[in-house]
């Protein structure tokens with residue numbers, strides 16, 4: 001029964017992780033490979049988030065239904081760290097604000113009006129809580145430093161362009177993926 005059901009679920013996309021560009025787990029999340037097994041879907045993280053950054057996924061997300069996700073284009077994470085404090089299972093680990101790595105901000109220089117020389121927008125720089133560390137200006141153009149970017153998405157939310165010229169890539173979410181990349185690089 002189970003072996004018949006799994007291919008069907010996969011075909012329907014119900015086994016595909018909801019994590020992707022600008023769609024991120026809350027701060028401190030364990031790797032995505034174990035997230036759905038560890039999260040008991042208690043909803044406490046979403047309840048405590050006063051910014052309503054966290055949405056609880058509905059039944060359309062299959063095995064991921066009931067787990068928390070943040071769409072930073074809609075509402076970014078303000079790094080108050082309350083969700084991390086209330087998670088009863090350690091699915092959100094107790095990390096400091098600076099240690100948060102929800103993803104990495106990446107600027108599309110062909111899209112950004114400042115990089116294109118069309119305007120002097122610096123909204124992403126202005127809204128970043130780690131200004132001059134995670135993001136700085138180089139000849140008035142924004143540049144990200146991956147050593148300090150938390151992936152909070154405030155810059156994405158603030159970017160006035162559609163589509164956004166800055167996006168968060170979930171580069172740290174998948175342990176297997178990053179391990180495979182590391183192994184490939186070591187060959």
Ligand code: SF4
Pocket residue numbers: 026027045048049050051052053054070076077078079080081082083084
């Ligand atoms: S850190 Fe604060 S703002 Fe960010 S998701 Fe958790 S509760 Fe919400």
Ligand code: SF4
Pocket residue numbers: 038039040041042043044045046066067068086087088089090091092
């Ligand atoms: S508080 Fe923790 S266990 Fe509860 S839904 Fe959020 S991530 Fe899952």
Ligand code: SF4
Pocket residue numbers: 104105127128129130131134135144148149150151152153154155156168
């Ligand atoms: S560059 Fe963007 S995602 Fe990174 S810390 Fe600053 S506001 Fe957050």
